[in-house]
Structures are given as structure tokens and as C-alpha cells.
Amino acid sequence: MKINLSLFKISSSIISLLVMVDIFTFTLVSNAVENKKVTADCRTIPDVADNSTVKISPVDDEPSSGVIISKKGNIYTVLTVAHGVKSQDILDYNPLKIQSRYDEYNVIAGQLLDEGVKSLDLAIIRFESSKNYIPIIFGSSQQTQKWDKVTILGYPITSTNRTGQPQIYPLETTLIEINANRGKGYDMSYAGNGWEGMSGGAIINDCGRLLGIHGRGDSLGTIKNEESNEEMSLRGPFAAGIPIDYFVNLLPLPNLKISEIAINIKPNFNSLVSEDVQKSFIDLGLSELESNNLGSAISYFTQAIQKDSKNHLAYSYRGLSYSLIGDKQQAIKDYSRAIELNSNLSNARYNRGLILSRDLKQYDEALRDFEELIKRNPRDADALFERGNIYFQKGNKQQALNDYTTAIRLNKQLGDAFYNRGIIYHQKKKNEQALEDLRRARDIFASQENLKKFGRANDAIMDIQGGVKK
Template sequence: MKLNYAIVPAIIGVSITLVQPQIVVALSSSEVGKVAKAITVLIETQNGSGTGVIIQQNGKTYTVLTAKHVIETQAKYEIVTPDGQRYPLDYNTVKKLPEVDLAVMQFTSNQSYTVAKIGNSDDSAEGTTAYVAGFPQVTAAISSTIYNFTDGRITANALKPLRDGYALVYNNNTLPGMSGGPVLNDRGELVGVHGRADEADIETSKINSTVAYVKSGFNLGIPINTFLRLSSQAGVDVGVSPPTAPVATAPKPDDFYIQAGDKYDRGDFKGAIANYTTAIRLNPNYLNAYNNRGLARYNLGDFQGAIDDYNRALKINPKDADLYNNRGLARSALGDKKGAVDDYTLTLKINPNFLYAYNNRGIARNSLDDSQSAIADFNQALKINPNYAQAYAGRGISYYQLGDKNKAIADFTEALRINSNLAPPYAGRGIARFDLGDKKGAITDFNQALRINPNFAPAYTGRGIARFALGDKQGAIADLRKAANLNLEQGNTDDYQQLLELIKKLQQ
């Protein structure tokens, strides 16, 4: 019995004097990188890690600024300085700032460490350069804590902050563990403290259960001016007076943009669209608002509306790789796999190291039965990140479609070794095991997929077929009926009809 028809697509800043004027010169990325590395510290505990930035020296005592949630719970912390020295944190030195996600702490050392230069975060307008440094936490894909430095752009600097003081938004690639790290401008000045990562890199499609890879650029930081205005309450004087707080005379586009992003992260896509639309009305060239409104529309199943937003954004910047990638996803969701491949290819012409675009193109090529080209794409993704579980899963599908079930199982198993909380590789491995005659092993894999995602229709389909093969006709029909109902709820009417026909045959 052929079973992959319903499963494989789913896995897949008038006098003359002799004083020379002071000219502020931007530093190169590598120069800012050296500054960042010298001021950034790792904050480590048994339960994880975070990041901090050295902001003051008083004799042998150094003060570190971080995100409050990094050291929220009293525990045994160590501060690891850029020279690799470890200093135990005396939790009595921790001072948490009120109403914002910021805290300061101290360590004592005879060594000499660089102190951050404080900038003016009010000058960090949309489009200006932003750098973020920190230490990503250890995961299955990251075997050790390694310092990370990324560049990007400020996408919003709101006058009205979100809860906990977050008002800076930037599109840098950040990871868990980098919270508390410095946000620097192109002069190497500290303009913010990073606190929340982009939560929209990966979205699960509600239409076909595939995994879509998108970028919203919604990373959040607390402006350094917020800290300066509250620092006296923490007994910290870094020798810099905060500028006068700006007075809002009218709503800023950035205020609506940041509110939209917050709603997006909470799953209120309709509310996000309304706020993005207001931001665009106030600033018709707000590229990031178009992009993120497109993402919100994508999540609501309005793929054509998403494409319209990406097209408008591309008129503003036709060399934005993220936009082509995201438009490719929407085209793919509409069934235009060839158009999607074209968009991913344009993405890669702009950015040859765009991991997601290789993976997404591989998925689309799998759907076009171009498995060999798909394998080449997944191989490129794995060259960029050898621990990218989704690329192994996608390549496993390619091998399956080419008839090499053993290679498929090996790739699905490797994907699960890296990330055991992915349902599709379990289902994919279950398919391959079934085809090789291991029906009980297949059911075990389908059970694992459903434990992770109880609404994963392909796993019900696979398990139903495996159950029928083992003589459990009633269990098979129950699983197939569940799969049919889920496909109907998710709008997959073709699969729904095919499953109904299959159920009728089993009932005969």
C-alpha cells in the first residue's frame, strides 16, 4: 500500500577658534568586534548561562550590567571574563532595577579589564547599525559556550516601551544565552542591553504541517538611556548623565511597530496587522513593517496578502534577502513551488550563506520531485551548520523519495539526535521503517511524533496504515479518521478526501 502520498509533503548621534572640531568616525565591524569582546562577560550557573557587559571600574571592583532575568534566582554564579578568568558572584552585590529587565552586579579582580563606553541610545534610529555580543547557551547543536558577535540594523526605537523597558528592536541573529549582552552602535558605544531573541525564525505552517523558516528581525533590547535614568536607584554612577527624556508630540511609527511585534510574538496576528498598518500609514517606506505584516498574514493563511506586502517591501529595497526568502515561503504555501525556488535562488544570489534559503529550496525541490537538487541544497545548509537538524530531516525525505530507505533512516535518526523534539523526523523514519517491514518500529516512531505534536495528521495516517498491516483494523480506522478530520480542519481537502476513500476500503 502506498502511504507517502499523505505524509512526505508534510515532512518535508559668530566666532572662530583654533580648536579643531570633534569628528565622530564610525569604526569597522572588526574594530567594534574587538571592543565588544573586551567588555563582554559570560555569566554561568549550573542551570544555564547568560551574558553581561562591564560598565564601571572602581579600584579592583568591576560592575557588570545584565538582563535581570539572567540572574533572577539566587544561585551559584560565576563571571567569566574575556581572559578566561572565573570570578564567583557574591549575590549580595546584585541590584535589580525597578520595572525594567536590568540588574547590576560586581566582581573583584587585580586584572585590568576594558569598560564599555556609554553612548546615547536616542541616536539609534531605524536603519542605523547595531552589533550584539554574547554567549549562546549549550544545546545539542552547540556543544560548548562560544562567544558570538553579530551585526544588523536597528528596526525601531520606540518612545513608549513594552513591558520590562524594552524599546530597541534590531534584526541581528541572536540566540538564547545572549541575553544581557551589549548592543553597540557603529562607534563601539553601548546603546542597549539585549534581552529577547527573535522568536519568529521558525513557524509551523497551520496549513500543511511543514516547517517554514522566516525572519521577523524582532530582537528586543533595553536602551542604555533607560538604565542611566534609573541607575541612581541601583547606586551605580558610570559618570554619564542621561540626556533629557524625549517628549512625544505625536505617535511614532516605531511605537506601533514594537507593539505589533509584541502582539505577533503572543500569537495575536490580527492585532499585529492592525499595528503594522498604522506604522506604515505614518511611514509609507517602513520596510520592516511590510515584511512583518507579511509574516502575520502568512500565519493567518493569507498567503497572497503576504506576497503583496513582500512585493511592496522589495520596491523599497530590491536587495533584501529576507524578503525573497519570505516571499518564497508564501508562494510555496500557495502551491507555486517553482516560483518559490526562484525566490530562494534570488535570496542566495544576495546572500550565499543564507542557511534557511538552502533548506527551504530543498523542501520545495523535494515537492517538485527534484530530489538530487534538494540533496545538494541540504548539503549546502549542513556545510554552513553541521548541526542543523531540519536539513538532515529534509535530506532524509530526499533519500526516501530516491528509494534509499536506509540512508533516509540514518538522516532522520541524526536529526533526532540533534533535536529529539521534532515530530516530522519521527514520522519520516516511521515511513521508512514500515517500507522495510519493521511495522512495530514504525508504530513506535509514529507514537513519538504524536507525543510531540498530538495534531500531526501525517503521523496518524502512517500509524493507521501500520496498524492495519498488523491486523488492528479498528485502530487503523480510528487513526485514519483522526488524520482525515485534522486535514479538513487545516484546509487540506485533497488529503481529506483521499483518506475518506481509504477508510471506506478498509471498512469493506
């Protein structure tokens, strides 16, 4: 997904947030990402556990764990251990199930990486879902050292919560060795216990960055699960994982490019950072934002803010990034800080108003944003259109009609304004004017190759024509 960096407004090419007036109701159309908790610079362990970690269940073998590393449309890619899945499972697809904390999916494709010269005990598998999970951000195992604290995330075989859903366990441990040379890529050794079923789980640092994939441990016997009273195998005193750098070095793979994963390796900074370096954080963030690597973009913009707490552009761009991952509250905070630092940031004000009106339903606050935009630029057709939507929601259809008319005069390609005005005309029993606007909207949507909006406009025309004939 490409983002128009020249505007930095949340438009239909980024998130479908256009308000459309239905024949009988005013309906909000939104494909926005669900709200996910992501902190300013790091992801919390519960966040990575809930939104990036999955359970993998072969048809005739013990389950294992995996971590979501990429999203492309509704297709998610999961990285796991090869010994947790079988080639037959991947070839047959359906027998292999992927289970998040909330839902279960069939595997639709996959690839084993445990053969060839660079043989690693890894596999990638894919599933399709309309839900919004957050791919993990890659760190670098090369930037770890002995005695670093890390956490393993995975699903022990017999662990469930009180509702019967699989229970994710976070296991904190300490790195012992990075180049253990155990074969199949298991060169990361660490202390602590691991349970069966957690193979394939993510090894993360305290910032939620992916450092490796957990996969091996020594069995010491069994213990009982406190909730289910069932026995589970205990592993230790040492376990092993595959450094994530090994996987990155294999890229690109079929249907997985390196640009499709979020990589953030936090550099070592000198005590003084030049303005050019600060600017480079913005440039790097914009590059990640344009490539839809939102986690990395947020990290770069955060680094720019850490070096210059009054960098209004960094706050504005980070607000956009947060909005795109669904963290609307954090987006509002960043937009507000950007506007506080520079009141002329029209795009930050526009985006804040959009979230306030569309997502949070705080119409009075949103109205102030759009009125300020119109005051500063009376020819802002987008702001006029959005103010018209708010007036409609507040029951002032005549004012909404006036704003739509002004927006159309300023931008005759604003199909949504034609559509919404046409619906209001229909509700006012002015069907001739309604049909004229709806036909114009249909033509615009056709030229934009927007089949969904084209169909909606065409249906409205047919409904009105059918009612007139009756």
C-alpha cells in the first residue's frame, strides 16, 4: 500500500473513512485498523502476545507456536519452526490450523526452510483473516550480548485459561551464548525453563523486538498445570533458539520480500546528534511510512522526537502512523502536540478532526477543528465536506447541504459530496435534483474505478427511480 506523502491526509487510498449517506440512514464506512495498544517506542509483552503470537496445530502431531511477521492485505505470514509442521501439513493446507487468542484459521500456504545449504529449522506459513493483527517488529540478534534479559512467548501444550482458550506464557530468561553452533541454526543459547508447545515462539527483548525463534530445550520431567491439573513437560536448564538475523539473511523468499517486514535496529547514539542526523530520522520514518512499515516508522519518528522534543513534523507523522495501526488515542495526542508546536499544520488538524468525528464521535471537538481549517482556508473542500458530515450527524441537514454545495463548487470531482447531497435532496422529496447528483457521483466513481461506490450510487438511483414509478 502506497501512501501519498505529498498530502499526509487520511484519504480513501489509505483508510476508507468516507461517510456516505444511505437512502434511509447516514452510514459510516470504515476499514480502519482496530485499536491496538502500542507504546511510543516499544511494544509491551502483552501486546506482542495478544496481537502477534499464534498457536499452530498439525492434524496428527503436537502443537507448536509462531509469530506473525508480515501482513499483505488480509494475508498474514507466520514464522515458526519447521519441526513443528510437516511438509504434508503444508501441502494439504487445511489439516494445519492456526489459532490466535481469539480465532482459528486454516493455513493457505507455506514453505519449509530446513533444507539446502542454509538449512534452518524454520518454516513460514500463511493464513487469511479480516481481523487486524500487528506483525512483530524485527530487532537484531547481533546487537545482543551475554546476560541480556529476553522473553520467550508461546503456547504450552496443555495451557488454557478459564474460558478454555489457549493461554500464552511469557518466560523471562537470560542469554548465555550467541554462537552455540548446535546445527539447524540453533546458535542462541539461554537459561531458564521452556514448555512443550512453545517451540516456534518469539524471543523478544524488553522493547518487544524479535531477536530469535525458540525451538529446543532439554526435558527434565513433568509438572502439573495449576489451572487444569494436567502434566506438562518441563525443559531446561538451557534452551536454544535461532537468531532472527539468520532468517533475514535468507530474504527475499517466494512471496516475501524484505520490504514486507518491519525491521528496527536501534542504533548507538553519541551524546550529541546533529540536525542532519535528526532530519535523517524523519526521512527514514517517511520511507518506512510510505512502505507501510508502520512500526519502524513510529520508531524513527520517536527517535527524532527524543532528540528534539519540539519537532512538530515528527509528532504529526507519528500521529499518522499511530492512526494507521489503529491507536487513535495516541494519534490524537501526537496531532495535538504537533498543533500546539505549530498551529499552521493543517493536515494534523484535519486528521485529528477526522478521528474525532469518525472514530470517537466527538462531533463538537471535531467541528472546531474543521471550522478552524475553513477559517484559515475557505477553499478547503475536504474540510467543508467533513463539516457537512458532522452537521448531518447533528441533525442540521440544511447546513450539511450548504457545505456539500460549497465543497462541490470548489472540487467538482468530489464524488462523495455529490452522493451525500443527492441523498439529502431525496429525503427532501427533490428527486430530480437527487438523481442528477447521484448520476454525477456514479460517473465520478466509475472514472476512479471504485466499484463499491459505483454500485452504491447506482443502487440509490434505481431505488429512487423505482419509487417514482410507483
